[in-house]
Amino acid sequence: MIALEKRPQPSRIWVYLAPLLAVVLTMIFGGILFAALGKNPISAISAIFYEPLFGEFSFYYRPQLLVKAAPLILIAIGLSFGFRAGVWNIGAEGQYIVGAITGAAVGLALYPAETRLIFPLMVVAGALGGWAWGMIPGLLKVKFGANEILVSLMLVYVAEQLVAAMALGPLRSPEGRGFPGSRNLSQWASSANPELMAGTGVHWGVVAALIAVIFAYITLSRHIFGFQVRLTGQSPRAARFAGVNPGRMVLACMGISGALAGLAGLFEVTGPSGQITIDFNVGYGFTAIIVAFLGRLHPVGILLAGGLMALTYIGGEIAQSNLGLPGAAVQLLQGMLLFFLLAVDVMTNYRLSLGKREVA
Amino acid sequence: MTDALLTLQGLTKAYPGVVANKDVSFSIRPGEVHALLGENGAGKSTLVKTIYGLVKPDSGSMTLRGETFAPSEPREARAKGVAMVFQHFSLFDALTVAENIALGMENPPKQREVAARVTSVSAQYGLPLDPWRVVGDLSAGERQRVEIVRCLLQDPRLLIMDEPTSVLTPQEVGILFETLRKLAAEGTAILYISHKLEEIRTICEAATILRLGEVVGTCDPRETSARAMAEMMVGQVLHVPERAAKPAGEVVLEITGLNAPAPHRFGTSLKDVTVAVRTGEVLGIGGVAGNGQDELVAALSGEVRVKPGMVALKGRDIGHLPANARRALGLLAAPEERMGHAAAPDMTLTENAVMTAATREKLTSRGFLDWGRARTFANRVIADFDVRTPGPDNAARSLSGGNLQKFVIGREVLQKPDVFVVNQPTWGVDASAAAAIRQALLDLASAGAAVVCISQDLDELMEVSDRFCALNSGRLSDPRPAQGLTVEEIGLMLGGAHDLEVARVDGDMTSQTETAP
Numbered sequence: 001m002i003a004l005e006k007r008p009q010p011s012r013i014w015v016y017l018a019p020l021l022a023v024v025l026t027m028i029f030g031g032i033l034f035a036a037l038g039k040n041p042i043s044a045i046s047a048i049f050y051e052p053l054f055g056e057f058s059f060y061y062r063p064q065l066l067v068k069a070a071p072l073i074l075i076a077i078g079l080s081f082g083f084r085a086g087v088w089n090i091g092a093e094g095q096y097i098v099g100a101i102t103g104a105a106v107g108l109a110l111y112p113a114e115t116r117l118i119f120p121l122m123v124v125a126g127a128l129g130g131w132a133w134g135m136i137p138g139l140l141k142v143k144f145g146a147n148e149i150l151v152s153l154m155l156v157y158v159a160e161q162l163v164a165a166m167a168l169g170p171l172r173s174p175e176g177r178g179f180p181g182s183r184n185l186s187q188w189a190s191s192a193n194p195e196l197m198a199g200t201g202v203h204w205g206v207v208a209a210l211i212a213v214i215f216a217y218i219t220l221s222r223h224i225f226g227f228q229v230r231l232t233g234q235s236p237r238a239a240r241f242a243g244v245n246p247g248r249m250v251l252a253c254m255g256i257s258g259a260l261a262g263l264a265g266l267f268e269v270t271g272p273s274g275q276i277t278i279d280f281n282v283g284y285g286f287t288a289i290i291v292a293f294l295g296r297l298h299p300v301g302i303l304l305a306g307g308l309m310a311l312t313y314i315g316g317e318i319a320q321s322n323l324g325l326p327g328a329a330v331q332l333l334q335g336m337l338l339f340f341l342l343a344v345d346v347m348t349n350y351r352l353s354l355g356k357r358e359v360a
Numbered sequence: 361m362t363d364a365l366l367t368l369q370g371l372t373k374a375y376p377g378v379v380a381n382k383d384v385s386f387s388i389r390p391g392e393v394h395a396l397l398g399e400n401g402a403g404k405s406t407l408v409k410t411i412y413g414l415v416k417p418d419s420g421s422m423t424l425r426g427e428t429f430a431p432s433e434p435r436e437a438r439a440k441g442v443a444m445v446f447q448h449f450s451l452f453d454a455l456t457v458a459e460n461i462a463l464g465m466e467n468p469p470k471q472r473e474v475a476a477r478v479t480s481v482s483a484q485y486g487l488p489l490d491p492w493r494v495v496g497d498l499s500a501g502e503r504q505r506v507e508i509v510r511c512l513l514q515d516p517r518l519l520i521m522d523e524p525t526s527v528l529t530p531q532e533v534g535i536l537f538e539t540l541r542k543l544a545a546e547g548t549a550i551l552y553i554s555h556k557l558e559e560i561r562t563i564c565e566a567a568t569i570l571r572l573g574e575v576v577g578t579c580d581p582r583e584t585s586a587r588a589m590a591e592m593m594v595g596q597v598l599h600v601p602e603r604a605a606k607p608a609g610e611v612v613l614e615i616t617g618l619n620a621p622a623p624h625r626f627g628t629s630l631k632d633v634t635v636a637v638r639t640g641e642v643l644g645i646g647g648v649a650g651n652g653q654d655e656l657v658a659a660l661s662g663e664v665r666v667k668p669g670m671v672a673l674k675g676r677d678i679g680h681l682p683a684n685a686r687r688a689l690g691l692l693a694a695p696e697e698r699m700g701h702a703a704a705p706d707m708t709l710t711e712n713a714v715m716t717a718a719t720r721e722k723l724t725s726r727g728f729l730d731w732g733r734a735r736t737f738a739n740r741v742i743a744d745f746d747v748r749t750p751g752p753d754n755a756a757r758s759l760s761g762g763n764l765q766k767f768v769i770g771r772e773v774l775q776k777p778d779v780f781v782v783n784q785p786t787w788g789v790d791a792s793a794a795a796a797i798r799q800a801l802l803d804l805a806s807a808g809a810a811v812v813c814i815s816q817d818l819d820e821l822m823e824v825s826d827r828f829c830a831l832n833s834g835r836l837s838d839p840r841p842a843q844g845l846t847v848e849e850i851g852l853m854l855g856g857a858h859d860l861e862v863a864r865v866d867g868d869m870t871s872q873t874e875t876a877p
Contacts, residue, residue, distance in 0.1 A: 008758040224724050235704040242715040243683035
């Protein structure tokens with residue numbers, strides 16, 4: 001009989017091995033899935049995992065990878081604080097949207113002034129917008145015990161309506177001939193978030209994501225706040241005994257994740273997307289949840305996981321256009337990745353023992 | 361022995377890395393109260409779990425009433441007349457006594473019938489119990505009665521009791537012993553697991569002593585001294601804590617009219633608790649579990665903040681201060697539950713040291729942790745308190761209960777508190793570790809600190825306390841000098857036995873307090 005035994009210590013090897021094994025298993029089962037769909041599994045898997053990095057047109061795809069990965073990493077880093085502390089912010093998508101709206105609104109209010117101060121101001125406004133949207137579930141939880149999972153998730157749909165209303169109303173471009181959507185912020189020098197080095201895809205959002213990774217790494221490993229975050233997640237009672245104020249911890253975590261999601265939204269609306277549109281959000285806030293867990297809630301892990309997830313996005317598009325794979329199959333592949341990660345994750349804290357215990 | 365009820369022969373059970381039972385053999389006669397003695401980790405639990413069908417032995421055999429007995433699950437053991445009362449109750453707080461008992465039955469009859477049987481069994485054995493009461497409102501002693509009655513309804517031939525008296529007042533212990541004697545007189549054998557030697561000397565006729573999984577001796581506890589049994593258990597000469605007599609100094613901790621609401625539905629509110637603790641003394645606070653101990657520790661440690669004027673440290677009002685501010689001022693605490701409260705199980709010992717020592721040991725500078733200093737501090741705790749672990753990088757959960765407790769106590773003691781509040785310092789800790797911890801508390805007091813020791817172990821309190829008071833339903837009695845207090849007096853301070861009068865009517869209770877050490 002196969003039994004799971006709890007390890008006295010979490011296995012160090014499995015902490016690193018689990019994500020790798022999850023990726024391998026996803027490739028295998030994804031391949032089986034693609035074969036069942038009548039596609040060549042080898043070429044489908046290589047289209048997704050290999051082409052964007054080393055294929056013929058990788059010079060085009062590689063910058064795209066960074067553009068996709070940056071918001072995922074930025075949001076996932078913010079979420080990882082809350083997830084480590086047991087604060088479940090599922091609504092990063094909403095905070096991302098609101099950050100884009102507030103940032104864009106501040107910029108557009110100053111249009112067409114030409115000064116270098118506008119972009120930094122928008123960055124601050126974007127972060128504050130996301131922070132404020134995150135504070136709503138945070139405060140409701142602290143004051144009334146409302147479940148932050150539900151409230152933050154529901155606020156995503158509120159934010160989606162809000163962005164549509166903004167694109168149609170207050171933020172609509174006066175020169176847009178009545179079409180919904182704001183002015184293009186990436187074409188206005190004061191608010192643009194351009195490629196910093198031509199052909200690399202690196203914009204301010206990528207820089208911010210890297211800074212966030214370093215900041216999170218130092219905070220979690222060296223700072224007392226990071227220690228308290230981890231302690232709260234592992235033993236809430238022990239954290240209270242150690243002097244952590246649970247309410248403040250909720251607010252801090254919701255605030256950090258909200259602000260970083262808002263930043264991601266701002267960098268998106270001023271760069272790759274360029275304008276507030278009805279369907280501005282594309283699900284970065286939700287995918288970032290997968291990225292956070294795939295990266296083991298560890299900053300460096302999230303960096304790698306964000307890259308991997310961006311790869312499946314770009315590769316998925318290639319597979320769709322070149323091989324005619326349905327889009328849902330690619331989403332399924334991403335789902336598989338999280339599924340296998342969670343399944344393999346058991347090995348970190350448990351070990352398999354074979355045939356030791358007799359059947360009762 | 362031909363008339364044995366249960367015979368164990370050569371039982372061996374090994375787990376990866378440890379042999380829990382090694383060639384254990386003994387037998388129990390019908391109507392015998394048989395003690396199973398041993399330190400934590402001696403293999404007592406594994407052995408009784410084997411008898412109860414929860415663990416399958418690697419080798420060896422058991423015979424029950426002349427037949428081979430190899431239960432594969434508790435249900436089978438119960439069907440053959442083996443019942444067990446666990447140390448930790450498995451009851452649902454929100455259900456009534458009758459509902460709880462019906463839940464454990466194979467084919468439960470109607471509630472009314474269950475209730476009637478509960479009433480008759482509890483009357484028969486002198487265990488007063490109202491079947492319609494909600495379990496959450498019962499005292500620990502009453503909860504235990506629910507478990508015992510649940511077992512008695514099965515009409516067992518062998519009743520296993522795991523540490524049954526750890527939650528009882530002396531009077532309740534008396535009631536329990538009366539019940540056990542009645543059961544024994546009717547021919548039911550009782551396997552009694554405990555490390556309270558005086559109790560075993562009172563109630564048991566035979567004892568089997570386990571050490572490191574092996575039977576190291578048997579004795580007749582009525583004719584063996586507690587000390588001799590303890591030394592058999594530990595395998596070495598026991599160190600008895602000693603204290604240097606020292607006059608008490610000025611008041612450092614003053615609790616005045618402390619009121620605090622119950623933190624949850626089945627918690628206890630603190631009612632008008634007033635006491636002053638002086639430097640150099642150990643104030644022992646006795647009481648049955650669930651009478652406000654956790655709440656008192658929380659109110660003192662700063663986990664729960666109270667109104668101004670209720671708690672003062674060195675003349676300064678601290679009731680409104682959070683935990684770390686109180687630590688900075690010299691008030692440290694160690695709560696009862698090690699795993700998940702006093703320590704974070706999945707964190708390393710170094711990280712656990714940071715948990716409470718960050719402020720006083722200056723493990724942070726401008727918010728940044730100095731892991732080097734933290735490690736050094738953790739190493740000091742490990743060395744000074746003889747914590748058995750490969751090193752400070754090991755997770756707290758990898759330590760045995762006694763070792764983790766030594767770490768938790770050591771972590772606070774080495775921070776040189778002015779006032780140290782500790783709840784159940786030696787709960788579930790083996791005898792030698794317990795002696796070391798008590799010695800540390802006494803040393804702390806003789807070095808000039810005030811120690812508040814909350815415990816349910818009266819022997820322990822008598823050993824360490826200068827003054828003693830009792831916590832009962834959230835109220836604290838007036839402290840009295842510990843020296844010269846009799847067990848009867850202590851029992852009355854603890855609020856006596858719950859429903860003792862009812863029990864007297866039914867049972868012929870003459871000597872309830874012969875558990876005195």
